[in-house]
Each structure stands twice: as C-alpha cells, then as structure tokens.
Amino acid sequence: MSRPPETAAPARTASAAHGPVPPVLSVDGLHVTVGGPERVEAVREVSLTIGPGEAVGLVGESGSGKSLTCRSVLGVLPPGCAVADGSIVLDGDEPAELTALTPKEWESVRGRRLGAVFQDPASYLNPSLTVGRQLSEQLRVGRGLSRTAAHSRAVDLFAAVGLHGPGAIYHRYPHELSGGMLQRVLIAIAIACEPELLIADEATTALDVVVQAEILELLQRLRSEQGLALLLVTHDLAVVARSCDRILVMYAGEIVEEGPTADVLAAPAHPYTEALLRVASTAEAGTGALETIPGGAPETGAELPGCRFAERCPYADAECLAGPVATRLVEPGRRARCVRPAGQPSGRRQDAGAAASAENPSAENPSAENPSAENPSAENPSAENPSAENPSAGNVSGADATAGTGATTAGTPEPEPEGSRV
C-alpha cells in the first residue's frame, strides 16, 4: 500500500476553492439544548462551513459541545437533547436542510451522503457477524448492489483502507481484529456509499500513537483520492495540527476561534486557544515548567453576562463582562469571539496573571487550584446526579479516556450532558 508523505496531504487548493464552490456543509446559528423541560443551552450560535475536499478540525475539551454539534449534523442527538434553533444544510446535488428531515428522509442521508466514525469501533459492529458481511450489507442496502458485486466491492474497499489480505479479512469477526484494524473497517463502512462528508468524532483517541498516525494518514489519502470532505472532532490540538486545513476551537458551547490551522497555531487570536497551545507545547518541549489553565469551564448551559472564558482569561477586564461577546473578524478567513480579536495588549498578561494569583494562589500552587471547577459540584448536590459515572461538573476531563485505560466511553465520546437526566 502506498502512503503519500504526510506533508503533501493537506490540500490547500480545497480551501482556496472554497469561495466560488458551495460548501458541502453549512451550519448556521445552531443552538442545542439539553435536559428536557428545564433545558439549558449546551451549544450556542455555532456556525461553520466545510468546503468540498476540505478537512476541518473541531477542537475542544470534553463538555465543550463539539460532540453535540457533530451529532446534530448526523441527526443522532442523545435523548433529551434537541436542536433549538439554526439550520444545517447539506449541499451538493440535492441540498437538504437536515434539521427538518423526517426519519424516512434521514435514511437517504445518513450513511449515504454523510459517513461517520467514532471513538470505540468495536461497539459499532455486530460481534456475531463477519466484518465483511457488515460492509456488504451497507453496500447492498445503500447502493443496491447484488450479493456478488457487494462482496467484490467490499474486498476492494478493505484494500483501499489499507487492510492487508482483504479477502481473508472479509471473513473475520470483530473480536479477531485489533483496534486499529476495526477502525479501518469502520472507515470502509463509512465511505462505502461515497459520502460527501466524513465525520470522525475522536476516531483516533483510543488508538496507540503509531496506529493513530496511520489512521490520520489514511483519512488524508481518502481526501486526496476521493475528494472526501472531513470533519475531525478531537480534544487534542496536536491531532489536527498536521491534518486539517482549518480549525475551529470550541469552549463552553461556543466556537471561540476559527481560521487556517497554520495561522491559528502560529498566532492564536483567542486567549483560550493561546492557553491550549501553551499547555500542549510545554509538555512536549520538556522545558521543565508545565503550564496549566487555572480554573475550570463553566457548567453546561450556565448563563454568564459576558465572555464565557473571562473567568479564566488573564486579559479579562470590565469590557469582557459587559455583555455577550460576538464573533469578530480577525483578518479575512479568521474569526474570534473576543473583544480584542486583533491581539491582546502587550504586557497585560503578566499584570493580569499576577493579580489573579494574588487573589487566589493558583497559578503555581496546586493546593488552591481549580476554585471554579469545584463550584459546580458544590452547587450541584448528589441528589441531582445519582450516577458516579457522570459527575456533575460539565468540564470533567476523565471522560475522554484514551488508549490503555480500557475506554468505557463506548459509543458516547462525551458524557451525556448532565441536565438531560434531571
């Protein structure tokens, strides 16, 4: 199997062509509520577009609403969650408004025009059928192929996703394959009907780094060979750094920054992106001081007067708390939800940081760390939240379990928003 070099993969032409060609997917002003009658907004005012063949990374910590966003696009929101406002348009030969589809109409979209892969491949396959049969089923139902045509197409697809000995793999059961091989099978099923868009929600999180790199390369190859558009949802900034044309950063239900990957990583416009990047790179560099972001994300759906990151932001001032912060243009193609999108006043960070640590000695000293992360739990006594599996704080990070911990988050890459149980 030939793998193109990694660097050649991100096709810049795709984003360049993005202007005249209509986008594959446009989400406009999406609001998602969770929690039934006393519902709160877990996703607010999310707008995004994905052009043909473009790879877009959606990055955020668990509870930021990234999974709810992509599940809204797929029409598979968990019980109690609903799209409250906004439109999701899948363009192409037949434009479709996804928020208005009936279950019957969804059948011709999901799996056909939209493909998806998730974190735990084993839980999406039937353990008692061979993987080949599960792929041919998709081909026979989705594309109307005959039994023999489906078989030969399935073997071709297994080869296309880089499985060695595709003819033999066809007759294997899921338990006989490794996690990386199963994820390739899932990708083969997802692309069986030649969808316009593939959504990968934490698809490489549970894999070893070596296998993760292979799967990311496979996705890049499918993009360049088949013109597949890609939405890569992950909590790990480093995963999107090399594989996406553009990135969107989500925080507490909102998109806080959007722009070409290289530009955003070189000079983040939003302080949250800046903090994420600093935290990610200090450990890599091994320079000694390991940085952290003080505090925790606000509770899911919390109504805050101003910027939702202000509490943890070293640059925050009165202006940030005065009212809701709208998305502003940083430069063409780049937006940030910050009152100072052009950049933070120099020298401020030091002052603000010092002031913050005087107030609560958190920056260096772990003993007083995370004051706000602890508040949600305090306000949210156990009666409301009986499940130990789903602790109250919306920002609980244990949910993004990764390889080696025997991820139990099967099929639900994000914890079910707590409000939905109330």
Add this chain to the structure above:
Amino acid sequence: MTTVSEVPPGTGESPTDATTRQQRQEPLLRVEGLSVSYGRRATARRREGSTRVLSGVDLAVRPGEIVGIIGETGSGKTTLARAVVGLKRPDAGRIAFDGRDLTRLAGRGLRAFRRSGQLQYMFQDPLRSLDPESTVRQTVAEPLAVAGTLTRDEREERVTEALTLVGLDAGELGARTPGLISGGQRQRVALARALVTRPRLLLTDEPVSALDASNRNLVLSLLDRLRRELGLAVVVISHDLGSLAGIADRVAVLYRGRLVEQGRTADVLERPRHPYTALLTASAPSVRREPRLLPALLRVPASREPWPEDEGCVFAPRCRFAAPECRDEPAATVVDEPDPSGTDTDTGTATGTERATVACHRAADWRAELG
C-alpha cells in the same frame, strides 16, 4: 500549606541531601532479568499453555528519580508494575527493593512489607479504582487502616497531610464521594491515597492518560515536585511520549514484553537508537512545527514478504530495517553515553549513572538507510 519539613520522606533526608546523595546512591529499585507469563506458569522445560508477556527486563530507579515506561497496549507496561508491587509472581528474575529481593518474600514477610507502605502503586483509571461509595477521606485513609499501626487521630492527621500535599482542600472535598469531584481531582485523590503511607517508591499506571492537557500538566508537575521535595522515586507508565518528555529523567521503551531501549529522556526521544522508538516518536502528534522523520519512512513497505512469526527480534515484523541477522534475538547492549559526566546539570538529578541500552542488531546503521 504543608511545608516539606513537616512531611519527612521515608528515608528522612532533606531535599538538598536527596539531590546530591542520589548520584552515588544505590538504586532503590533494581529489576534484573524479569520474565512474567500469564496462563500456566512457565518453567525452564515447559512453556505450553503460558503466554510470556515480559522477557528479561532490567530496570533501576534511584531515590528522587522519575523513570518513564512507554509502550503500546499489550507491551507489558502494567505487568511490569504489577510484578514489582507483588501482584503478579514472575517466572524468573530478581526484584530488589533497597537491596531486598521481593520475589523471595512470602507469607508473613510479604505481608509486613506490604503493610509498611514503602512501595505504592497508583492504579490507572481512578474512576474505577476508587470506591464510589467511600468519601475522599475514607479512601485516602484505607492504606493506613490496613496497616493498623496508627491511632485514629494520627490517621486523620496523615490523611489531611496527604490531601494537602496533592493540593486538595481536605475540609472542602474530604466528605465527597469520587462521583462528585472532577477527573483531575480524582486522580489527585488516588495519588494522595498512595502517598499517605509515606512511600519511598511510587509506581503510577497511566496517571494522566484520562486527563485533558491542563490537568495532565498539573498532575505531572505534582509528581515532579514530590520527587524533588521528598526524594520520592517515581515510575510513570504511559503510552504518551508527550507526558513523559516533561518530567522523566530516563525512559524505558517496551515492545511486546522486551525492553528495546532505555536511556536519558532527551536522548531517547530526540535521537532514538531503536527503530521502534523512532517510529513512536515520529508518529506522536505535535503542535510544534519542526522537521522530523516521517512515520511513513519507518514502516515496512507493503511489498516485503511477511516476517516469520515469533522468530528473532520481536519488532522485526514491523521493522523496515530488519535484516537476516534479526532472525536471532538481539540482546540489550550498553551504548555510549553522550554525556560522560553523567550529571544533568539542568535538574541536578543523577541521570547518567544507569547506562543507556538498546536491543537492536541494526542500532548503529539503520539511519543510513533513510538516505
């Protein structure tokens, strides 16, 4: 906040002593030729029915030192830790803790050693390894209750001390159950439970893999502080290179039960000697944009004949550079230390006293093939 002097480590030395003394100190933990199997216990003559998960592993950890163990799922990282703490009996090899061979302990001697709490193991996944019905205080007090040597008041004092040490407010969180605290706090409760017996060696299994980047850095800097201030020896097991790069003095790379390479962290990660380590470092996603080896250059070309199973070097089937000599299993060989003084002046910790090793026939020449 608790100062260092209030919490003497098991060895009773001050932090400055710890850093200067550890260079000439004997390793606190010395593992030699450790082999472990699951299934039927293997003997010299009979291997059927048993699966060997660790083979001939050597490792040494000194007081105040952080040693990282890295490897993919199933490489034997957790088994190594479980064998060291006595949860799994090895087939062969020696595990010496402070000069005492733990594999020979049995019955009363083993119980006494375990209850002394000098060696502690922090399980992976605190959500499942903490009792959901116990409060934080009960959880942390448990190792002391098991030892049964302290009075109730002394125990309470030690629990508060351990929670303070990991940066948790005992008053605020002590009465909560694990379900009511965040993932980062839960991981620190697990750490406090391990520290409450004032151990000299701490083994942590994937302490940060379930945490986001910010909490990961918080827990790692906590481990770093503990070894500096208390002279604690720490073993960090991880599948993530990034989390080890920040704090480990040395790393050992496991591949399918063999220790394929070990050495100083910076050397191993920046100039790997084993092709597997090279593949691992090249595959790790990074936010830094620096030219480095592409993983595709290190993988086996599809055209190559499959390597015969279970023959020779464990990595050969996935090694681009496998050659006829790789049909014999390579032994770990000592390689020259780049820094002959053996002292890392940045951290002041002893790092060069253990020699770097690599188990690869082609360690010296595989890079030449990259062109």
